Amino acid sequence: MHKLTRPAAPSCLRKYSYKKHQWKDVNSEDKSEIWYQLDQMQSKRCAYCESAIVTTQKGSTSHIEHFQQRARARKETFTWDNFFGSCNRQDSCGKHKDEQQYQPADLIKPDIEDPEQLLVFAPDGSVHPKADLSDADKHRADETIRIFNLNGSLQEIRKFEVIGYVQTAEYIAEIAAEYGPEEWQPLLQEELEKIQDLPFETAIRHILCR
Numbered sequence: 001m002h003k004l005t006r007p008a009a010p011s012c013l014r015k016y017s018y019k020k021h022q023w024k025d026v027n028s029e030d031k032s033e034i035w036y037q038l039d040q041m042q043s044k045r046c047a048y049c050e051s052a053i054v055t056t057q058k059g060s061t062s063h064i065e066h067f068q069q070r071a072r073a074r075k076e077t078f079t080w081d082n083f084f085g086s087c088n089r090q091d092s093c094g095k096h097k098d099e100q101q102y103q104p105a106d107l108i109k110p111d112i113e114d115p116e117q118l119l120v121f122a123p124d125g126s127v128h129p130k131a132d133l134s135d136a137d138k139h140r141a142d143e144t145i146r147i148f149n150l151n152g153s154l155q156e157i158r159k160f161e162v163i164g165y166v167q168t169a170e171y172i173a174e175i176a177a178e179y180g181p182e183e184w185q186p187l188l189q190e191e192l193e194k195i196q197d198l199p200f201e202t203a204i205r206h207i208l209c210r
Contacts, residue, residue, distance in 0.1 A: 001048055001108065001115040001150070002202040007040045009080035016078040023070055023077055028057060034064060038085040043197050047084035047110060048093040048148045051157070052199045055085060062087055065094035068104050081111070092149040108145040119144070121203035123166050123210075124161030126151050161200040165191075167208045172208070 012030040026034075035055045043069035044052050053062035063084035068076045076082040086094030092146060108115045118141040127150050137139045145151055159201070176184040188208060195204050 004041050004111045006111040007037050010034050010037050013078050018074050018077045036147050040084050046087040050200050051087050091152050092154050093134040096149045097147050100147050102147045108144045121206040125155040158203050162203050162207045165204050169208050
């Protein structure tokens with residue numbers, strides 16, 4: 001999970017009102033328009049776990065996710081700021097969230113705040129609250145991990161993705177221990193540029209920058 005910059009709302013949303021419509025009333029053309037804007041924000045990555053997702057109707061591995069559940073916040077059904085693109089894993093991310101009881105204010109909302117101020121990824125694929133957080137921020141970090149189940153099956157998936165970068169990080173650390181920044185910083189920057197927009201980019205970056 002990393003900071004997202006939300007683009008302008010799709011114009012099609014103006015046609016819908018929670019007073020008159022339900023989510024099922026949104027036609028496929030309008031959903032494609034919504035997905036286009038979500039892809040601009042997320043680069044075809046799940047907003048929560050950063051796995052690659054297919055967002056076209058053919059072969060889709062994703063769904064349009066309501067951060068505040070429609071059943072509990074009907075007024076937010078067509079609110080653009082309430083939309084994210086999520087993977088379709090049943091045991092994590094949006095689908096797992098919707099089976100839980102939670103307060104939206106207790107979760108990190110990645111288009112509003114930077115999740116990396118609260119979360120840190122480890123070489124074993126796990127994610128944890130950062131050290132020295134306030135009690136309130138630690139609670140929100142813990143709740144985000146729990147509600148999206150970011151340490152369930154995702155931990156092994158993440159571990160597989162980051163393991164190849166552990167040796168690279170160790171090599172850069174060895175260079176940094178022997179030489180000055182002019183030697184190791186270009187190496188690190190080169191690796192960071194290579195991983196831009198890769199699935200699980202944040203977890204990989206945390207390994208490289210440890």
